[in-house]
Amino acid sequence: MLGETAVVGIGETDFYRAGQAPLSEFQLACVAVKRAAEDAGIPLEDIDGYVAYSDRQDPVRLSAALGTKRTTFTAQCWGGGGNGTAHAVSIAAAAVEAGYARHVVAFRSLAQGQFGRFGRARGPLRVTGARAYTSPYGLVTPAQECAMQTRRFMHEYGVSQEALAEISLASYEHAQRNPRAVRYGQPLTREQYHDSRWIVEPFHLFDCCQESDGSAAVVITTAERAADLPSTPAYIKAAAQGMGQRAGATAFTEPEFPTAHYKIVGEELWARSGVGPADIDVAQVYENFTGPVLIGLAEMGFAPPDGIEEFVSDGNIRWPDGGLPMNTSGGNLAEAYIHGFELVTEAVRQIRGESTSQVEDAELSLVISGPGYCPGSSVLFSKDRG
């Protein structure tokens, strides 16, 4: 991979609180893809591939609506939820590098108002399969699942509530500089964080992502074609997906528990890119909830688990002075929860120099997709092609 492909266009809709989007989920997707093509300087009809994760927008319907002349590649990532953001980019990059398509769009569209909110139990009060062993006991939602992982992680490594607070406070601080953020104009203090109600211990209200409506998309092509396009390319230096042995064992019986499923992802990403955690200038780390972010950062090698609290403290993950500014748009917690794909567009903006919390001379911009669900995935963008 190593710079053979690049993101050349990004597109987003406005972001809304769940249920407040004036458009349907499908319409939101069309708007984001159209804007990404415009941003790339590519005629919309020349998009020839579609990749998503957990999405309901079938490329058959999408390509018809968008006037695609020749669709030559479609794919969707397996597994979980927001853990697929980077892998969708990776599949698209692999497709253009292989020559299966020329301009592949990776996207996610989400209208929780239309299809039901992630934070609530949905469907009938009878359950089969793996969920039969958890839901009847009152463990149903992702927040509750991630709380179970986080509680054990905190116990094993002496991590305090303040470490969780740091993730939340950084996102809210960065959102105050980003007019697109749903939480723009709503700063959060440490006192407000601690005083907020529990959703599920150890998660306060502000440890939990928003429920949002919106869509985000990127266009990926080869580095050769990128050279002829108007935007600054965000080269895909490396990408990785991974999970360990029996990581998919259900009902919290995976041998490695707690885990965010990022050990293999980290090993592969650093080996493929030739760089390491210390080289990264800025990171977007999917925060469904604050706890898995800590586990994911530790597994990716940014600090050992018992040093992760120190790593995120003292402003180290905040713009502009931190060693690793993180979630610079406000992220899932404070910009919007577009199932994490708004973190991919922000990572690209950092390479272009267009973030509202722009890291000076950002050369390496990392995305860590949804920690806590498997398989994990990650993508590393670079300003230089090499």
Added chain:
Amino acid sequence: MSRFLPEAWMLPIVDDLNREFFTSGKLLLQQCVDCQTVQHPPEEVCHQCQGMEFVHVESAGRGAVYSFAVMHYPVHAELQSAVPYAVVLVQLDDHPSVRIVGNCLDVPPDEVEIDMPVQVTWETLADAETGEQLRMPQWQAIRR
């Protein structure tokens, strides 16, 4: 005894894989005939040797809380009267690779702790829709 969570709350649908676990009133775990590995939840394939023939072994039903979560926000209207409640993840003493989700019936949510010793107990429930009699494993603290 009445149910720990509200009577109308979610129930498992009994099938061939989970029947022993949810109806026998014993903590019966799936064991592979070929390699003797015990795995939970029961699966169609042994994760160690890919065997597809299983028997059941009974656990003594003692263990310790490996992790827990305390639910405050009711994620469904039926749970409104139940919050706050704790869900525990129990690691079995006699099969340490097995962890089982449940509730700790006799410990208030703010007193649940990791490593707390527990033993299995049972909730007897009837699924009015299917007529199925359920025996759901639950947990209580082992007091010293």
